[in-house]
Amino acid sequence: MVSLPRVLVAAPASGSGKTMIATGLIAALRERGLAVSPHKVGPDYIDPGYHTQAAGRPGRNLDAHLVGQERLVPLLLHGAATPEPADVAIIEGVMGLFDGALGTDGFASSAHVARSTRTPVLLAVNCAAVSRSVAAVVHGFATFEPGVRVGGVILNNVASPRHEAEARRAVAATGVPVVGAIPRLPDVVVPSRHLGLIPAAERRPEALSAVAALGRMARDHLDLEAVLELARSAPELDDSPWDPVAAIASGAVGATRGEPVVAVAAGEAFTFGYAETPELLAAAGARVETFDPLRDEALPAGTAGLVLGGGFPQIHAGALTANTELRREVAAFADAGGPILAECAGMLYLLRELDGAPMCGVLPGSARMHPRLVLGYRTAVAVSDSVVADEGARVTGHEFHRTRVRHDANGSGARAWGWRDSRDEPELEGFVHGRVHASYLHTHWAGRPDAAARLVR
Structure with a gap:
């Protein structure tokens, strides 16, 4: 107790x-x-x-x-x-x-x-x-x-x-x-x-x-x-604290060699993230380093994986564009097969452009601000194998954005998630592009620790 x-x-x-x-x-x-x-x-x-x-x-x-x-x-x-x-x-x-x-x-x-x-x-x-x-x-x-x-x-x-x-x-x-x-x-x-x-x-x-x-x-x-x-006056609780190490061990996704560096975006443009994410990455065997895409001109030394979470890149699009060296390094990392998980703002940062401002150019698409807010929980199914999910995996996530992505007509790659919209119509969303998994869907890895283990592995 x-x-x-x-x-x-x-x-x-x-x-x-x-x-x-x-x-x-x-x-x-x-x-x-x-x-x-x-x-x-x-x-x-x-x-x-x-x-x-x-x-x-x-x-x-x-x-x-x-x-x-x-x-x-x-x-x-x-x-x-x-x-x-x-x-x-x-x-x-x-x-x-x-x-x-x-x-x-x-x-x-x-x-x-x-x-x-x-x-x-x-x-x-x-x-x-x-x-x-x-x-x-x-x-x-x-x-x-x-x-x-x-x-x-x-x-x-x-x-x-x-x-x-x-x-x-x-x-x-x-x-x-x-x-x-x-x-x-x-x-x-x-x-x-x-x-x-x-x-x-x-x-x-x-x-x-x-x-x-x-x-x-x-x-x-x-x-x-x-x-x-x-x-x-609150009664005692008959339970034990959540343990990220035990959560990772329960996933049984295989061992990780060494201590790979997973770089997690931070700073003013990337403020959305759950505290348990770096804890799970560390429990899976990674050394977690943060970097600021607005100011840092290079990824942390030895970066082996990237996590680009949510935030407001549209507010800081000019400064993100101006950091040319980092955008080039992120693109080169993706081209070399580096594993990347990008949610919402992270996906926007990887597109060709955001509201006309050049971004990293990793993903074949662009985005614009939109007057209507998209908000709500989604029960999603992975429609492609990726660095964070097997095809067919079911997750619960959350959308929260005012931008819209336009996929290039000749763009390569597959979609990340599929779900039913409010009219029960099928909807495909996001990108699986090489070893990049990018989507509007925010997920909480305490509910799916296998994603952290899979990325680190």
């Missing part, structure tokens, strides 16, 4: 202030000398970046779709034990408390994660344009689903002391305690753009200032002792 104090910050809907409150709580508790383990429900990469800044340790995701329900508690415990044991875990929810993938009755929702990990919920309620009616919302959310314990309420966007008092009196009748009330604080709002918040790594000085301001907000307006008391 493992004792881990923990709370999950949820809300009735998106836009209620979950990220501000969760990040502020993490920062304020760390300021008090506590080691805080930060987690995010769902596939999102951006919020964990702010959690990382606030906690001083990696923000991690808990997504039943991507990793399987059976790994939620082990991954939570792994994050809380790495790099050192945490005093408390703060989990930020996704969308509304009970909102999961459409048609799944809340699978992978915040409520699903709270129930699976036996974590009490802090409900953040947006009080803009409402006062006493907040109590009806709290009552409904506290009683809607058995097994989900709403243990505290945070009133957000409170206009005045009278407004707060009215809401507090009403919520008191529900029996759920109010553990804080946050006034309207436009000065600590984190900037956003077309895919949500701007990643912390793209605005590091401002991100640090924003995190510090959110920490002060939590310290000044939340009852931190009440939050910790609720966290300590």
